[in-house]
Amino acid sequence: MGFSPIYVKHVLAKSYKHWAAAFLNEFKQQNRAHLVMLARQGIIDSETATALKKSMSELDSTLEIPEEFPAGVEDLFFYYEKQLGNLLGEKAGSLHTARSRNDMDTTVFRLYVRKLMISLIEQMLKLAGALIEKIKGSEDQLLVLYTHGQPAQASTLAHYLSSFMLEFLEGLEGLNASLRVVNQCPLGAAAITTTGFDIDRQLVSDLLGFEKPVPNSYQAIVTSHWLTYPSMWFKSILNDITRLMADMGHKASCEVGMLSFPDELVQVSSIMPQKRNPVIIEHIRIQSGMAAGDFQSLIDLFHNVPYQDVNEVADAPVTNFTRGCETLSGLLELLQEMLLKVSVDEQRVDEIALSTGATTTELADELVRREGISFRTAHGVTSAFVKSGYSLEALRRRFLELVGRALKMDDQELETVLSPRHFVQTRSVPGGPSISGMESVVDLMEENLKLITHSLEGLTKKVVESEECLSKEFNSLG
Numbered sequence: 001m002g003f004s005p006i007y008v009k010h011v012l013a014k015s016y017k018h019w020a021a022a023f024l025n026e027f028k029q030q031n032r033a034h035l036v037m038l039a040r041q042g043i044i045d046s047e048t049a050t051a052l053k054k055s056m057s058e059l060d061s062t063l064e065i066p067e068e069f070p071a072g073v074e075d076l077f078f079y080y081e082k083q084l085g086n087l088l089g090e091k092a093g094s095l096h097t098a099r100s101r102n103d104m105d106t107t108v109f110r111l112y113v114r115k116l117m118i119s120l121i122e123q124m125l126k127l128a129g130a131l132i133e134k135i136k137g138s139e140d141q142l143l144v145l146y147t148h149g150q151p152a153q154a155s156t157l158a159h160y161l162s163s164f165m166l167e168f169l170e171g172l173e174g175l176n177a178s179l180r181v182v183n184q185c186p187l188g189a190a191a192i193t194t195t196g197f198d199i200d201r202q203l204v205s206d207l208l209g210f211e212k213p214v215p216n217s218y219q220a221i222v223t224s225h226w227l228t229y230p231s232m233w234f235k236s237i238l239n240d241i242t243r244l245m246a247d248m249g250h251k252a253s254c255e256v257g258m259l260s261f262p263d264e265l266v267q268v269s270s271i272m273p274q275k276r277n278p279v280i281i282e283h284i285r286i287q288s289g290m291a292a293g294d295f296q297s298l299i300d301l302f303h304n305v306p307y308q309d310v311n312e313v314a315d316a317p318v319t320n321f322t323r324g325c326e327t328l329s330g331l332l333e334l335l336q337e338m339l340l341k342v343s344v345d346e347q348r349v350d351e352i353a354l355s356t357g358a359t360t361t362e363l364a365d366e367l368v369r370r371e372g373i374s375f376r377t378a379h380g381v382t383s384a385f386v387k388s389g390y391s392l393e394a395l396r397r398r399f400l401e402l403v404g405r406a407l408k409m410d411d412q413e414l415e416t417v418l419s420p421r422h423f424v425q426t427r428s429v430p431g432g433p434s435i436s437g438m439e440s441v442v443d444l445m446e447e448n449l450k451l452i453t454h455s456l457e458g459l460t461k462k463v464v465e466s467e468e469c470l471s472k473e474f475n476s477l478g
Contacts, residue, residue, distance in 0.1 A: 013069040019076040020065045026111035033207040036473045044094050050478030055088040098197040102221045103189040116325045127336045135162050139435050142349045151356035154420035159433035162441050164244050169448045171237035178229035185210035186220035209466030221309045224302045231295035238292040245285040257348045287331040294324030353420040357386045362423045
């Protein structure tokens with residue numbers, strides 16, 4: 001009796017096609033590593049190992065995967081095993097000694113997720129390196145920063161973008177940590193309790209480029225962390241991207257107009273000749289939301305799921321992870337294009353800063369330093385200046401009322417203190433927007449980027465070396 005057509009349509013066929021499209025290479029890798037281990041441990045004899053090696057090699061190069069789900073099997077694993085049996089006969093069944101589809105499947109999934117993560121982290125590191133260079137070249141480009149949707153203080157484009165970049169690098173550090181969770185080998189756990197055969201889990205782990213075997217065999221099968229941890233960090237990064245896009249969209253609006261984009265990143269209206277729409281911001285935000293939705297679905301998936309071998313850790317959820325990664329990769333390209341080509345209208349920055357009082361904090365600070373009064377008194381004087389519409393006469397009058405003597409600073413000195421560039425230059429505390437204040441920020445970004453890059457390079461080197469070793473060991477079987 002065959003499977004229900006409805007079950008085949010919505011479960012088995014989808015799983016089969018996904019395995020054929022996405023996991024075939026990883027499936028072959030773990031087959032080969034498992035065979036090498038069985039032979040090395042003497043669990044199968046050399047004659048069987050050689051026969052399996054030859055048949056697997058032939059099958060791996062000639063296997064034709066039917067486009068539609070084949071009748072008479074449950075999934076791609078059984079289809080492969082059946083085709084191997086057609087070549088080798090009864091000995092084909094020896095390949096599955098001391099393993100289960102449980103540990104085999106989750107090993108394949110981890111290999112696949114590791115590959116996706118390495119690719120995306122490499123892309124993110126390139127983006128980070130390019131943006132750090134943009135930041136270093138933008139340290140004197142003035143910008144007004146907002147709080148609560150209102151103009152607040154003068155700063156620079158470098159100060160603004162480096163805040164995002166530090167959070168982006170924190171996200172990368174989190175991804176790097178989650179990659180270490182992914183990069184543990186479940187193979188050898190069998191169904192959930194390992195096996196009575198004298199297997200070598202470390203050997204298989206090394207041959208597949210993993211950092212180590214998953215310590216507990218039950219954990220190897222039931223854990224969701226290899227899927228949820230990367231999803232959480234990807235979603236966190238995407239949330240930061242959407243927040244940045246929302247803010248940059250505001251700063252690029254006609255009413256604010258501090259940020260602008262070249263024509264190649266701007267679309268026009270079919271009816272309104274005056275329109276210049278920086279919709280690249282919207283597309284980045286939309287795609288970020290779509291990818292975040294895929295990753296969030298995986299986080300939510302495991303609420304109240306039994307701590308067992310369940311299909312929530314099977315291939316269907318990995319399809320959402322794959323889709324999220326593909327969307328993320330595309331939007332990262334858009335993000336890099338936009339961030340590297342955005343520019344600042346400094347004349348507009350000056351207008352906003354001076355018309356909204358975005359530099360008056362420095363005036364209050366300077367009154368404290370030069371006139372020897374308390375900050376609260378200086379704040380009161382400066383507030384009167386703001387309320388008057390930035391009248392220097394009102395400033396002097398209020399100073400006389402509160403302090404009891406005339407203000408010593410002349411108009412030219414006051415105008416210098418109120419200039420946006422002066423405001424930025426005086427903020428030389430580490431982490432501030434001045435060139436000297438930004439030194440520690442740039443150093444930290446570059447150091448973090450270097451550490452993450454070094455860690456990833458070590459992993460990718462190990463993966464390449466393990467692939468070469470696996471190929472050599474497999475070919476040596478006869």
